[in-house]
């Protein structure tokens with residue numbers, strides 16, 4: 207394939223921001239399994255879900271048929287503040303690697319919250335406002351989702367209560383202050399302000415928390431408070447739907463400059479950025495219009511797809527959420543406190559889990575130190591200081607480009623650069639000092655998590 211004659215940064219015009227989200231479920235031959243009521247094991251009904259989630263979001267969650275879902279005008283207007291995001295041709299990285307591969311990245315860190323999470327936060331805040339709610343509760347791992355939601359809630363004047371995983375709360379005090387500046391209240395999780403938090407603290411004294419714990423607390427708080435609903439920054443079908451804006455813009459940029467990706471790569475925590483980036487391309491693949499290799503990259507310390515089970519499990523540690531069929535390490539799995547906080551989740555989006563189960567995408571792991579090595583190369587060549595989460599995708603992109611160097615293949619690689627790492631300097635400090643640890647759970651560690659899977 208010829209070297210694409212593209213600008214360094216491909217910016218679409220404002221008018222090219224998609225007016226619809228793309229729902230990959232409409233094209234999937236095997237639909238993702240439905241959420242189940244944990245008591246009856248029957249599929250969750252819309253009315254049941256509406257006790258926890260906003261009405262319009264429930265509709266989106268259950269919609270397996272509509273391919274395109276219109277983006278409300280208010281959300282389109284907000285998107286204009288920071289979209290379209292650029293698709294960048296990583297020519298300096300290519301030079302450094304001396305590879306025949308063509309590498310592009312879709313950069314989602316160009317907004318104050320610093321990640322792709324704002325794409326869904328603004329949508330969820332909009333629907334909460336539309337329903338006339340007072341506020342929303344949520345969890346945050348590394349802090350990016352909480353920050354994005356705080357910004358979105360400030361915009362629509364909604365109250366925002368964030369349960370922040372304790373390890374991040376302590377490692378990233380400035381993240382917390384950004385959220386408070388946008389008006390959110392932030393609680394370190396597990397906390398003693400909820401029933402489930404107190405239970406978890408008793409069972410695991412000294413725990414640094416996990417996304418699963420924080421979700422339990424946020425759900426309990428929302429359900430018990432008049433005029434509040436719970437919102438979630440990843441995993442759910444609705445979140446992948448909102449994030450499809452990433453893939454749709456990428457697809458439009460590719461069409462504009464006749465770029466034909468062979469490989470599309472994303473890091474995978476709960477699966478929202480990867481799902482959003484690949485969805486439109488996956489649709490082409492399922493419909494037989496094109497073929498792509500999709501690669502999910504997860505931390506070796508939290509390998510839900512590569513070493514997990516495809517089973518029904520709770521989305522949270524406290525077992526207050528519906529059951530989702532997904533690749534999971536078990537809701538009791540407590541990942542080691544690695545720095546890519548946004549990837550420390552025991553499960554994986556049901557949509558991506560089904561696509562992976564059907565052999566339509568691949569997954570691999572990367573160790574923490576190999577990820578920071580990749581981040582360093584990237585920062586020194588392309589200039590952007592990447593988030594540790596995003597650097598998992600960089601690792602795989604570099605590895606694939608180096609393979610091309612060996613074989614002489616001129617593949618085109620696109621990866622999702624989900625965010626910036628300015629709040630992760632403690633992690634970079636450890637890497638720079640040579641004191642970074644790699645942690646890979648052994649089979650016995652994983653068995654403990656699997657033992658918590660509900661029997662269905």
Ligand SMILES: *Cc1c(COP(=O)(O)O)cnc(C)c1O
Nearest residue numbers: 350440475476477478479548625
């Ligand atoms: C949250 C986050 C991720 C992981 O979440 P997904 O839902 O898997 O996308 C990746 N990168 C950044 C920068 C994040 O904030």
